[in-house]
Amino acid sequence: MFALRRLSTVALSGARCKHSLPDLPYAYEALEPIISRDIMTLHHQKHHATYVNNLNATEEKLSQAISKCDVSTAISLEPALRFNGGGHLNHTIFWETLSPKCTEASKDLMVAITESFGSFDAMKELLSAAAVGVQGSGWAWLGYDPKIKRLRIAQCANQDPLEATTGLKPLFGIDVWEHAYYLQYKNVRADYVKAIFEVTNWEAVSKRYSKAAC
Numbered sequence: 223m224f225a226l227r228r229l230s231t232v233a234l235s236g237a238r239c240k241h242s243l244p245d246l247p248y249a250y251e252a253l254e255p256i257i258s259r260d261i262m263t264l265h266h267q268k269h270h271a272t273y274v275n276n277l278n279a280t281e282e283k284l285s286q287a288i289s290k291c292d293v294s295t296a297i298s299l300e301p302a303l304r305f306n307g308g309g310h311l312n313h314t315i316f317w318e319t320l321s322p323k324c325t326e327a328s329k330d331l332m333v334a335i336t337e338s339f340g341s342f343d344a345m346k347e348l349l350s351a352a353a354v355g356v357q358g359s360g361w362a363w364l365g366y367d368p369k370i371k372r373l374r375i376a377q378c379a380n381q382d383p384l385e386a387t388t389g390l391k392p393l394f395g396i397d398v399w400e401h402a403y404y405l406q407y408k409n410v411r412a413d414y415v416k417a418i419f420e421v422t423n424w425e426a427v428s429k430r431y432s433k434a435a436c
């Protein structure tokens with residue numbers, strides 16, 4: 223029995239992947255003057271890194287709980303898994319969809335945007351309003367709804383991950399936690415949201431769209 227339990231623990235921990243902080247695809251100062259080096263450094267090295275570390279710690283506890291058939295402990299870990307797992311997923315997409323130079327959306331994405339919102343500007347307006355309107359900390363997203371095969375705008379509280387909580391596939395998210403803008407934009411979230419479109423990597427968003435919609 224002991225040997226079996228030990229084997230099960232080893233198998234579970236062996237199968238568990240360990241998450242790591244992804245490198246930024248550009249230098250910390252590359253998004254200046256839109257997003258300062260200080261914000262990018264803190265945001266990546268402190269905030270995102272903490273989500274990754276806490277996610278790994280939570281998954282380790284979950285793995286141990288599962289190996290002991292301890293359902294109660296496993297369930298109690300759900301908030302930490304959602305928060306830190308969401309934080310890791312959200313920020314990984316965020317870095318990927320920013321760029322020192324605003325790139326252009328693909329023809330396919332532009333067609334989808336026009337069909338879903340009427341125009342690119344209308345989509346930007348809706349996404350901006352959603353971002354500015356998030357109460358407290360959270361994210362605004364442009365996502366793809368596979369059920370109706372259209373794009374949609376959504377808000378997520380805290381670090382709730384878009385797909386796991388709404389079913390939408392995340393294409394582009396705007397982080398409106400104060401840690402994303404306060405050092406530079408103070409309390410004027412609307413200015414930060416307006417500026418983020420100057421460093422949006424629509425090429426990367428387009429790739430996410432073609433993957434989501436296929």
Ligand SMILES: [Fe+2]
Nearest residue numbers: 269397399402
């Ligand atoms: Fe963030």
